[in-house]
Amino acid sequence: xxxxxxxxxxxxxxxxxxxxxxxxxxxxxxxxxxxxxxxxxxxxxxxxxxxxxxxxxxxxxxxxxxxxxxxxxxxxxxxxxxxxxxxxxxxxxxxxxxxxxxxxxxxxxxxxxxxxxxxxxxxxxxxxxxxxxxxxxxxxxxxxxxxxxxxxxxxxxxxxxxxxxxxxxxxxxxxxxxxxxxxxxxxxxxxxxxxxxxxxxxxxxxxxxxxxxxxxxxxxxxxxxxxxxxxxxxxxxxxxxxxxxxxxxxxxxxxxxxxxxxxxxxxxxxxxxxxxxxxxxxxxxxxxxxxxxxxxxxxxxxxxxxxxxxxxxxxxxxxxxxxxxxxxxxxxxxxxxxxxxxxxxxxxxxxxxxxxxxxxxxxxxxxxxxxxxxxxxxxxxxxxxxxxxxxxxxxxxxxxxxxxxxxxxxxxxxxxx
Amino acid sequence: xxxxxxxxxxxxxxxxxxxxxxxxxxxxxxxxxxxxxxxxxxxxxxxxxxxxxxxxxxxxxxxxxxxxxxxxxxxxxxxxxxxxxxxxxxxxxxxxxxxxxxxxxxxxxxxxxxxxxxxxxxxxxxxxxxxxxxxxxxxxxxxxxxxxxxxxxxxxxxxxxxxxxxxxxxxxxxxxxxxxxxxxxxxxxxxxxxxxxxxxxxxxxxxxxxxxxxxxxxxxxxxxxxxxxxxxxxxxxxxxxxxxxxxxxxxxxxxxxxxxx
Numbered sequence: 001x002x003x004x005x006x007x008x009x010x011x012x013x014x015x016x017x018x019x020x021x022x023x024x025x026x027x028x029x030x031x032x033x034x035x036x037x038x039x040x041x042x043x044x045x046x047x048x049x050x051x052x053x054x055x056x057x058x059x060x061x062x063x064x065x066x067x068x069x070x071x072x073x074x075x076x077x078x079x080x081x082x083x084x085x086x087x088x089x090x091x092x093x094x095x096x097x098x099x100x101x102x103x104x105x106x107x108x109x110x111x112x113x114x115x116x117x118x119x120x121x122x123x124x125x126x127x128x129x130x131x132x133x134x135x136x137x138x139x140x141x142x143x144x145x146x147x148x149x150x151x152x153x154x155x156x157x158x159x160x161x162x163x164x165x166x167x168x169x170x171x172x173x174x175x176x177x178x179x180x181x182x183x184x185x186x187x188x189x190x191x192x193x194x195x196x197x198x199x200x201x202x203x204x205x206x207x208x209x210x211x212x213x214x215x216x217x218x219x220x221x222x223x224x225x226x227x228x229x230x231x232x233x234x235x236x237x238x239x240x241x242x243x244x245x246x247x248x249x250x251x252x253x254x255x256x257x258x259x260x261x262x263x264x265x266x267x268x269x270x271x272x273x274x275x276x277x278x279x280x281x282x283x284x285x286x287x288x289x290x291x292x293x294x295x296x297x298x299x300x301x302x303x304x305x306x307x308x309x310x311x312x313x314x315x316x317x318x319x320x321x322x323x324x325x326x327x328x329x330x331x332x333x334x335x336x337x338x339x340x341x342x343x344x345x346x347x348x349x350x351x352x353x354x355x356x357x358x359x360x361x362x363x364x365x366x367x368x369x370x371x372x373x374x375x376x377x378x379x380x381x382x383x384x385x386x387x388x389x390x391x392x393x394x395x396x397x398x399x400x401x402x403x404x405x406x407x408x409x410x411x412x413x414x415x416x417x
Numbered sequence: 418x419x420x421x422x423x424x425x426x427x428x429x430x431x432x433x434x435x436x437x438x439x440x441x442x443x444x445x446x447x448x449x450x451x452x453x454x455x456x457x458x459x460x461x462x463x464x465x466x467x468x469x470x471x472x473x474x475x476x477x478x479x480x481x482x483x484x485x486x487x488x489x490x491x492x493x494x495x496x497x498x499x500x501x502x503x504x505x506x507x508x509x510x511x512x513x514x515x516x517x518x519x520x521x522x523x524x525x526x527x528x529x530x531x532x533x534x535x536x537x538x539x540x541x542x543x544x545x546x547x548x549x550x551x552x553x554x555x556x557x558x559x560x561x562x563x564x565x566x567x568x569x570x571x572x573x574x575x576x577x578x579x580x581x582x583x584x585x586x587x588x589x590x591x592x593x594x595x596x597x598x599x600x601x602x603x604x605x606x607x608x609x610x611x612x613x614x615x616x617x618x619x620x621x622x623x624x625x626x627x628x629x630x631x632x633x634x635x636x637x638x639x640x641x642x643x644x645x646x647x648x649x650x651x652x653x654x655x656x657x658x659x660x661x662x663x664x665x666x667x668x669x670x671x672x673x674x675x676x677x678x
Contacts, residue, residue, distance in 0.1 A: 222535035281524040291512035298508045299522030359512035
């Protein structure tokens, strides 16, 4: 019976092929990946490195430990928004309301900590209220998309206008609300001592290494082949270098010295959301709905529920980002949530490699994309360029990144991968 | 093969408004048998399998599963009985890999509610191996990179791995080349060898005569005969598809004009 199978075209059995894959070695695979356009995050990381080298020569104050810390704090809020954008883009939807939704969070957190207002709560409670409120708003917007069937572009465009209007109405009367609560302000202004920084880097590295080891052991136990052991070791080493390196640089900064809490918060959300996307059935279903909603529905997945939950995540992350952005300024004013925040957040996710058409992308792409945008903005700023130049350069980078990605995808289709 | 058919439909009637899609249709399939379902476009093939799959209801008639009358009111009822349908458009997610597609919507979790990837990967490899699907290079590659035949194999494997007893395949070879068709037909045979009941809908009589044990012909919403592939000829089937006469007159059993055989 099984002898007939060999008629079928590339009829090679599973075990032999896996062995062949092992034997072909690292360079063979790297060549294969380049040829087939399966580049992953490599081009964008190289791009980021080039940007850093460029500005190091261009601006004297750029390549310093102080500025490194600056960039981390500058990009933290944006990264949080971009994390949410990744989930929405994975579904093939869009959320245009997150910019002003982050403004709503800033407004809420400022309002609920305001001493003498009659509704002053502890900072942490105010933060939770603000994030929960944004998540709820996201859920309502998502429900209109998922249950009624109005396109997300329209629903969230309406959201953009509505929440901008709410912010204007409230702040036109109140003017600026100053945030005095230490808990809230610490999200953007707290720096760990050198020892604690090392401790945190050690914990993150150890957790990653243990998690990876656990995965390998589970695979061994189930008798499933562990692919590319060299790559696994390289990944763990890479994470260790990134964590320890970050702390080493941050500890070298003069004012303010140490690892910024905002950066740690970004890493915590990166880990939690990556776990959600890659290790839970919910995350799997998000990818499935983005890839083929009909197939997901037939597989028994509640598509509407997934959509609503994703918009709640998007709203919540806008809320978290809004709190950090407000904390950085220690206040909330009429410009909150406006400017290029929304488009920067979407650009960050897309530059990092998340597809606008759903089903393809990673949580970490938001972090890498946000790092590119923040570095370029900071670099041009430091080198004395004006806002106009910053917009133009960011636009060109966005175009380049997406063009590269599109070419890569075409190569993938052509090589049948 | 057992004597009681696994699935037996008796006098199924279904109309969409004034259009009579199925009238008084009898149909059966046994364990370990490939029953082909043929008919011209609009003969009621799809309506019939959708009835069995619980996609829509029926007006009259009864369904027996394992000899016992059952009611199928939705896809979940069908799945509970062990009936799985592989639709023409396959319903796979291109961006997910083979393992992820196989377990879509029924993911295995470990004690921390995490996806239990090793277990799913191992079981997928076993299922594919038991079906002798060996042309897939890696079960961790996205379905987008598979050929049409490989996708069909994945869709079929997905349908059979849930202890299903009856697999219904809707035009599984319609869009495939020669080698790919070969692959899928072999797979269909293997399903029957494993003791599953298979219903195969196809327009390709050549394929049908190769893998099917019996053929049910539908014409204009009526069954016009059941043929044994060992004794029937392709000409007979073509005649039945284009000009067959019902073997029984609606409402009056056993008044069949002896034309069909």
